[in-house]
Amino acid sequence: MSADDPSSLRTELASLAELVRENEPLARHSTFAIGGPADFYVEPKTLPELKKIVAWSNRHGLPLFPIGQGSNLLIGDKGVRGVVVRLRGEFEEISFDGERVSAGAGAPLPSLAKACAQNGLAGAEPLAGIPGTVGGALMTNAGTPEGDIGSLVDEVEILENSGKPAVLAKKDIVFSYRRSDLPGRLVLRARLKLRRGDKNDIMAAIQNQLNRRAKTQPLGSYNVGSIFKNPPGDFAARLVDAAGLKGLRVGGAAVSDKHANFIVNAGQATAEDVHRLIEKIRRTVQEKFGVLLETEIWFAGERSTF
DSSP: OOTTTTTTHHHTTTGGGGGGEEEEEEGOOOTTTOOEEEEEEEOOOSSSHHHHHHHHHHTTTTOOEOOSOOOSEOOOOOOEEEEEEOOOGGGEEEEEETTTTEEETTTTTTHHHHHHHTTEEEGGGGTTTTTTHHHHHHHHHEEEETEGGGGGEEEEEEOOOOOOOEEEEEEGOOEETTTTTTTTTTEEEEEEEEEEEHHHHHHHHHHHHHHHHHHHOOTTTOOOOBBOOOOTTHHHHHHHHHHHHHTEEEEEEEOOOOOOTTTOSSSSSSHHHHHHHHHHHHHHHHHHHHOOOOOSEEEEEOOOOO
16 A cells, blocks of 8 residues: 555545545645645544554554644655644643643644743743744754753653553653754653743743744744754854845745844745755855854755755
8 A cells, every 4th residue: 555545544544534634735734835745634633533543654654744833844845755643632732730731742832831821830931932833842842042842841741653652751851952852753742840930920021032033033924933053152143144145045935134044935935945045055154154054944755856
């Protein structure tokens, strides 16, 4: 059976057929508005539904690729082979137990930060303006200079290939600057440990985060956030700006005039446009300053050309 033969999907997953879309354009699920089709795209709302999807993909040797809100991710023009999963329903729920919060992998980070503030819990403020989900944030250890999600983690619940949930303690997870060792695992939820604080102070800190982003970042455009990691002792945006690359364009992809570490889809951009622009930026910065920028964003699918 191959991914382009949906017959077994209809027979084996009849009860879930309405959840599954074939040849779904992933540009619809990307903050870049870029990306070819997924062979199968599914939005399970419960753990039993997810288990059925995982078992089906395992039986047929189909790779399973979790996707959150499609931020921090460049999807290839040829799309993604296998099964793309967006966790919904119970996986978007957030609950509290004292100073601990349980957040589903599909929960949006801004919703998490706001809910924590409303419960008088501090620590999640740096996540307030990040347009991603808890699951994606754990994969990339998302955050700002004020803090990252890895520093808040108490434990992470995953779904093993066997279909059984398992819990990873923080000591079993490696978090580093904009990376973790969780990729390749299907995250279900995270349990975070926060601290008590004044609700008004926490809300004010969140508003400051949002105001700063509005002033410095190209909000309202199609983008996936910061493209490059900051090199030690410097800022990627400063280097790109100093290299005179603001506004540089390849096809429909352009370096933002507002923030040099952002690439925007300025009109019908393809993933190949973005790839070529990234390569040109890296080459120019290295030639001018001797610094080879490392990408922060993740890539999914194949490139059109090489």
